[in-house]
Amino acid sequence: MSETLKITDLHVAVEGKPILRGVNLTINRGETHALMGPNGSGKSTLGNAIMGHPSYDVTGGTIEINGQDIMEWDASERARAGIFMAFQRPMSIPGVKMADFLRHAATNVRNPERKEGEDLIPMREFRKELKEKMSQLRMDVEFARRYVNDGFSGGEMKRAEILQMAMLRPKFAILDETDSGLDVDAVKLASQSIAEIGGAEMGILIITHHDKLLDYNAPDFTHVMLGGKIVETGGVELAQELYTQGYDRIRAAYPEEAALEEELAEETATA
Amino acid sequence: MTTATAANGFTDAAFESFLETRSAEPDWLTTIRREAWQAFSEMDWPARNDEEWMRTDIRMFHLDKFALPTEPATAPELAPGLLTHDVELGGTLVSYNSSATEDSLIGELASKGVLFGSLDRLVVEHGDLLRPFFERQVVNRTHDKFAALHAACWSGGTLLYVPKGVAISQPLHGMSAMGDSGVDLSKTLVILEEGAEATMLSETASTSPNGGGLHCGSIELIVEPEAHLRYVNLQNWSTSVWHFAHQRATVDRNASLQWTIGALGSKLAKVNQQVALTGPDANAQVNGVMFTEGRQHLSYNTHQHHMAPYCRSDLLYKSALQDRSRTVWRGMIKVDLAAQRTDAYQRNDNLMLAPTARADSIPGLEIEADDVRCTHGSTSGRVDEPQVFYAMSRGYTRTEAIRLIVAGFFQQVFDRITIESVRNALGDAIASRVQDLDQQAAPEVQG
Incomplete structure (x- = not known):
């Protein structure tokens, strides 16, 4: 049986303000989904809600993995169940080396039942694997000794997120604008890297404005989000259309959601 | 309890009988003790209108609940020290309630003229050698009533004396333990003669987890020209102990001192830590790691005194605070007129792990020379929820x-500590104490 991440009629509010208004999305392991939409349409909110961010209040609907409701799980439990999010803006953790951070993370994710204080993956074994993955991603080994995202350039941070994904081997990965702030070459490298580290093994949700990240990761499905809902789903051709022609056709076709989107955008602008 | 103490507290009579038990001490030392006792008797306890004490309330401290140690105590079995894991030591000293219970020094070092062990014993055996160092009065014996009490009544204690040109590679370790209601009046004296090198690790412990007690002590570090000292003191009493300490180092020409302080224990600690750079090109690095919980109150006055030109001093104190605990750091860089081309730095960072904790951070500069570089900074903040x-x-x-974020916070100071066992011990001790944040500080997912 294929493994499935299923989101049903998801409503999410942030600081009392409704952002998502009934999202339905099913991702099977092995599929690549692109999620596109204008700024403020709720794409990142969906990612954060799936990951279990405490500031995003789920006011209705369900998120399930293989039929198991995970709504009550915190981010740690979700990570251990195989969910990963590459952050749009990764946090830095000064004083903690990337390698140490990842060794503990990988140990927890690979042994979901691990209790605090139990042994970590043996150092040698872990180092070998980390080195292999870093070379695959064409990253300098020095990276592992640097403090997590501390003083990283935008491109380095995004590559570090992909490295983390490679080491944690999630079942389902959300890539939240992993291409933003990167130059053309960096996006190409990121796109290749995602494909190389086994896109086929994962169910991937790529949140993006552009189609470049999709070059090496052709989506099986493209979803368009507007006003907190997925209003249209198509194939790879839909992603190309949105990137080249924008959202005018979509807005015209879904006037109600377009009005909500405008409202949210205005609130954001005046906030 | 097996502690043997005079029944009548810190009275004149008790002091006289204390001196009787120490009749083997040299006369000059007895004179110092009597003068200090006189000063102690005449001084008032520090009051809250005294600037140095205005943030530290000692109205609950009553000296008459404690008593002078008068005869050697029988020590219980002590847990091994935190700082000695995987370390090959050159000598060890254990004391209990201000009396040495065992001391040792490897033969190789003894044959080079190194002295290490109980100051009680060594000041009797080597009085003439040690007299000038006592007379230097590195710590001012009448700075306040606690300093005078200590100078009059110190007992037990530690001496490390390294003769000219002798470099010791194996660290020396001192453990001072205290029983419930115990008293520790130990004095530490470290003397590195010209060109000598040594590492000393000191730590304290209480034998019962909630045992009360009193520490009123001093540390004097004398680093002569071209000598290099690494000194660590880890204060790890129970959180019911009163801790009053005067600590001062003098660092002479081309000499260096790396001084690391760890403070985990005590109910209330009031510590004066001073480093004086007395000769040109002296170098001092001071590292402080504090972790507090419950209602602990840790107050540190640090003083970097540049008395000679071309010296460097670099102080970094980091504290993490839980529960309703509080830290106070008052830092001063003082640069004398003669101390041109001084390069001095002080920094204090505080990580609040509970909204009810409080950290006061007060840096200060007092500069008389006109060609110096002095910088200071301080930060206080909570654990960042997005990081979590x-x-x-x-x-x-x-x-x-x-725990990860707290460990990262301290890493910056650990990166400076060149002794692995000390980094590990401090890191482990802190990790084991980090609790979860209060619900108030930590919004949970409402799924």
């Missing part, structure tokens, strides 16, 4: 995430 979520999204539990 980030780590949790990688599979860390909330507690693990907070």
Whole structure:
């Protein structure tokens, strides 16, 4: 049986303000989904809600993995169940080396039942694997000794997120604008890297404005989000259309959601 | 309890009988003790209108609940020290309630003229050698009533004396333990003669987890020209102990001192830590690691005194605070007129692990020379929730995430400590104490 991440009629509010208004999305392991939409349409909110961010209040609907409701799980439990999010803006953790951070993370994710204080993956074994993955991603080994995202350039941070994904081997990965702030070459490298580290093994949700990240990761499905809902789903051709022609056709076709989107955008602008 | 103490506290009579037990001490030392006792008797306890004490309330401290140690105590079995894991030591000293219970020094060092062990014993055996160092009065014996009490009544204690040109590679370790209601009046004297090198690790412990007690002590570090000292003191009393300490180092020409302080224990600690750079090109690095919980109150006055030109001093204190605990740091860089081309730095960072904790951070500069570089900074902040979520999204539990962030916070000071066992001991001790944040500080997912 294929493994499935299923989101049903998801409503999410942030600081009392409704952002998502009934999202339905099913991702099977092995599929690549692109999620596109204008700024403020709720794409990142969906990612954060799936990951279990405490500031995003789920006011209705369900998120399930293989039929198991995970709504009550915190981010740690979700990570251990195989969910990963590459952050749009990764946090830095000064004083903690990337390698140490990842060794503990990988140990927890690979042994979901691990209790605090139990042994970590043996150092040698872990180092070998980390080195292999870093070379695959064409990253300098020095990276592992640097403090997590501390003083990283935008491109380095995004590559570090992909490295983390490679080491944690999630079942389902959300890539939240992993291409933003990167130059053309960096996006190409990121796109290749995602494909190389086994896109086929994962169910991937790529949140993006552009189609470049999709070059090496052709989506099986493209979803368009507007006003907190997925209003249209198509194939790879839909992603190309949105990137080249924008959202005018979509807005015209879904006037109600377009009005909500405008409202949210205005609130954001005046906030 | 097996502690043997005079029944009548810190009275004149008790002091006289204390001196009788120490009749073997040289006369000059007895004179110092009597003068200090006189000063102690005439001084008032520090009051809250005294600037140095205005943030530290000692109205609950009553000296008459304690008594002078008068005869050697029988020590219980002590847990091994935190700082000695995987370390090959050159000598060890254990004391209990201000009396040495064992001391040792490897033959190789003894044959080079190194002295290490109980100051009680060594001041009797080597009085003439030590007299000038006592007379230097590195710590001012009448700075306040606690300093005078200590100078009059110190007992037990530690001496490390390294003769000219002798370099010791194996660290020396001192453990001072205290029983419930115990008293520790130990004095530490470290003397590195010209060109000598040594590492000394000192730590304290209480034999019962909630045992009360009193420490009123001093540390004097004398680093002569071209000598290099690494000194660590880890204060790890129970959180019911009163801790009053005067600590001062003098660092002479081309000499260096790396002084690391760890403070985990005590109910209330009031510590004056001073470093004086007395000769040109002297170098002092001061590292402080504090972790507080419950209602602990730790107050540190640090003083970097540049008395000679071309010296460097670099102080970094980091504290993490839980529960309703409080830290006070008052730092001063003082640069004398003669100390041109001084390069001095002081920094204090505080990580608040509970909204009810409080850290006061008061840097200060007093500069008379006109060609100097002096900088200072301080930060106080809470654990960053987005950092916690980030780590949790990688599979860390909330507690693990907070431990990770706290460990990272201290790493910057650990990176400066060149002794691995000390980094590990401090890191482990802190990690084991980090609790979860209060609900108030940590919004949970309402799924």
